[in-house]
Each structure stands twice: as C-alpha cells, then as structure tokens.
Amino acid sequence: MPSLSFVTVDVFTTERFAGNPLAVVNVPKGHVLTTEQMQRMAKEFNLSETVILHEGVTGDDGVPEWSVRIFLTDAEVPFAGHPTIGTACYALGTLAKNAGKGRLLCKAGPIDVDYEDGRAKASIPHNVHLHRDAQFNTAQLYGLQPALGDAGAPKAIDIVSPVNGMSFICAELPSLEALAAIEMSAKPKPQLDEGWDTGFVGSYFYVVLKHESGGMELRTRMIEGSFEDPATGSAACALSAFLAMKQRARTMSFTITQGVEMGRKSDIGVHVTLKESLDAVEKVELIGSAVKVMEGSIEYE
Template sequence: MKSYSYSLINVFAPSHFGGNPLAVFYEADGLDDNQMQLIARQFNLSEVVFVQSSSHLQAVKKLKIFTPDYEMPFAGHPTIGAAFVLHSQLNLPDEYILETNAGLVEIQHQNNNISFALKNGIKAANAPLSCTECAGILGLEIADIASEPCYVNTGVEQLLVKLSSRQAVENCKINANLFVGNAFIKGSLYVWHRTENNVKARLFFTSQGAVVEDPGTGSAAANLGGWHIAKELTPLNVSISQGDEINRPNRLSLTVDEQNTIFVGGNTILVGKGEFYLP
C-alpha cells in the first residue's frame, strides 16, 4: 500500500476557520488522473491540488487541479494553496513560476500573503441571457441587475453578472430549476457589486446535480479583473469579500496594473497534515 502526504490549507483566510479549504498533495508524481479524481471525490472539497514535475523549464512544478467531479485547467485558491506549501517544502524564492493546464502562472510571496499574476490573455463576450432571465435565476428583481451578463475567461470561463447593490448580492437565492442544466450558465455564475475599492461577491456552481456556493474564488476574482480590462476600467485595486453568507469569510485582493497584468492574492493558513493510503 502506498501513502501520499497532504496538507490542509485555508486560502483567502482572515481567520483560522475562514477561507476556502484545500488539500494539497505536494508529491503526486506517482498518481494518474483516475486516482487523482477518486482522491478528490474522497475529500469532497471544492478542489484538491496535486503537485507533479513540470514539463516547462521555467516552472518549478506543475499543478493538477480536481473538483469531486472533474479536472480544472486553472483555479485560484488551489494555485495559492499549493504555492504556500511548496515555498516552504522546496525553500523557494519569493517569486517563481508554476505550470497549470491553462498556462504558466507567476507567484509572489509576502509572508503568508501569496498572489498569482496572469498574463495569458483575456476572452470576454456577452452571454445570451437577458437581465430578466438573470433576475429569475438569482431570485432578484430586474432592477438588481446592473449590466448585461458576460462570459470572461482568464484561465477558466465563468459567467459574470454585475448587480446594482451590495444588498442585491446578499439577497441572491438561486432558483435551482433555472440554474441546473442551463447551458448558458456553463456551470458557474459570479455576481458582484463594487463600491469604490471594495467588492462584494458570490459564486454559485453545480456539483452532482445541485447548486453549491463557493466561499472564495480566485479564478473569478481574476475574471473580474478581466471584465474591468474589457470595459477599459483599469488600473484597478480592490478588496473582495466573499463567503460570509455561508459562514466561511474569504478576503481576496485584486489588482490590475497599467500593463493589464492581473494579480489576485490572499492570506493562507495551514490547518492540518496527513497521509492518504492508496492500494
């Protein structure tokens, strides 16, 4: 029987029991995709990240990111959580590169605050959903929808919907009958409202036929940066609050510089370690 070590990390965590939980398998070269998928299903976290040798000379390691249902090309909190573990395990410098299936990602450390930088390009397009349809899906009034829904992809595609107030974000009550199986949502929907340098956000996605809320979503924060780039509303420097409605407060930083590089970061906390046994 083989054993694989893992660490449990809370990412974007303002406190020990806040943030988005993650399991990091930091020596996963012996695992194949099917085994990684089964392990992710066993943990039943939003994602589990497996660290393997990189095929790129620039990157120190490659990340394989799995939800309980499928592999993702990129995700924010697994990237930051893996970086937290690797920085100490490999005695890495404070700046280096990791490989993901969506491309290379630059990592920067400032103590326990870690950020990733994306320069892989942005895809943005209006979604074929009306404001009326979005309001119905979100359980809101039409006046709560502040702009046309938009697909954004800076590493993984998501549907973004800007709302008219912080209260509207808090009031979202997903109509599962309209959400699950809706081909235009494409699996996940990110709602947000910005007041000066503060953003209130929530993300909903489907898992095993149910609607689930993610406590903290780095990829969606990056896509929010991409949305602002597409709207020519950069540079940008905001703090994002997410997860409070499900008692898992997350705090993310989002910056877009004058070169339109997107930086997403947050605080990370180690909450446990263990061994996983595989026959």
C-alpha cells in the same frame, strides 16, 4: 498499501476555518499516479478543488518550481484561482522555507509567484474574453434568482471568460441586501460565443462598495447550481479584467470580499494591467494568503 502525505489549507484568509478550503497531496520524485487515482483522491476529499503537487525542482533560472494538477470532485481543470494561491503559499512558505519567488507549472501554463510575509502574488494565465453574441437578460436571471425581483434590478449583466472552458455570468446588484437575497438555483445554461461554448459556467454576483481612481472595492458571491464557493479566484480575475477594460484604466487594483454569507469570509486581491490599447489584458495578478489546517496521509490502490 501505498500512501502519500497531504495538507489542507484555508485560502484567501489568515484565519483557520475561514476562506476556501483546499487539499494538497504531495507526490515525491519518481512516484507515478494515474489520472484516475488523482481523481479518486479529489473525490474522497470532497472539497471544491484538490491539488496534486509533484516534488519541486530548481528551474533553469534558479527559481524553485512545482508541477501541479488541479481536480474538482468530478473533473480536472487547467487552472483555478484558490488552488493557485493555496499551493503557492504552502510550497513557497513551507516546502521552500519562505522562498521569495517560485513557479507553478499547471495545464494552463506556468504561473510565476512572489511570496512575502505569508502572502502570494501570482501572475495568472489568462485569455480574457467578453462574450458579445451571447446574451443573458434580466428575465433569465430572475428565472434563476426570483428573490431578486423584490431586491432591485441588476445594474448590469455580462458574461466573461478568464480562459477558454471557464465562464461567469457577472451580475452587478444594486445593494448588499440584494446580494444577501441570492439563493442556490438551477445551473445557468447561456449560449456562449462560438468557440467558447464549453466547460464550467457559474453565476458571479457583485456589489461595488467603493470606486476610486485606480481601484475598486467589491463584495461578491459565486453560485453554480446547488454549490456556493467561499472564494473564486478565477471569477475575481475575470470580473476585475472586465471592469478595468470598461473603465479603460491601464492599471487597477481590486479588493474583493466573498463568502461572508456562508460564514467563510475570504479576502481576494487582483491587480490588472491593460495593454496600451486599453481593450486587452496584458497581466493579471491574483493576491492572497493561506493558513494550514490539517495534515496527514492518504492511502490508495
């Protein structure tokens, strides 16, 4: 029976058993897997995401690059944040023996990565969209999160997509006490803008802890029905881009802490550069570390 090697890493942390777990399955050159086989592996790992990592090659510019496919337990996605950072740290740190630069080729597009001292900075594919026609009001939010009625009304509710096919209801809460009151809920079903009403929708709750010129410090939680995510890089990128445009700041850096309430503290960095018009995103960089936890082999048919 054929088998492939794998590792698991905890992402957006330097401590094992914190951050967001990720499985990475290594596929050697010339080895062919069907999409169904990849999906079954992801379902077996039963983590929020599993990456199928094809053996690296050297790009035309001399930079090592790897083809990656990213799977939830029940579907493939074109891009996700913590799989990008976890895979980048493993590929550059372990497979390429601490190479300073690399590239991941995912369905959303190429992702250029800088790597230093165990920390990856990835230039993220983006098509940031603030939903204008769609509305999600306080009454609807209370319907999902009734405990918020006693914890304080949200300061703002916005719907933001980092790419088409992935959207987040971003609700700014007044305090960490309100953030702690968040519970698992029914899945939100907002009517999104025309042409964007597809794919994953999650609820992303945040509290602004500090706001200085050029930067913000945030605490967050991401809920999608009965699932809570310890670290959501795609949501962090979407919210950071939205807040940078709201502040009309050409460059802003964000320090985001997630997963505290789950006992899996995650430290996420995002750097946003806007275009000169200040109403569109030029570049989004996602920053974080990862640590290996397990390794082994997976057999399959």
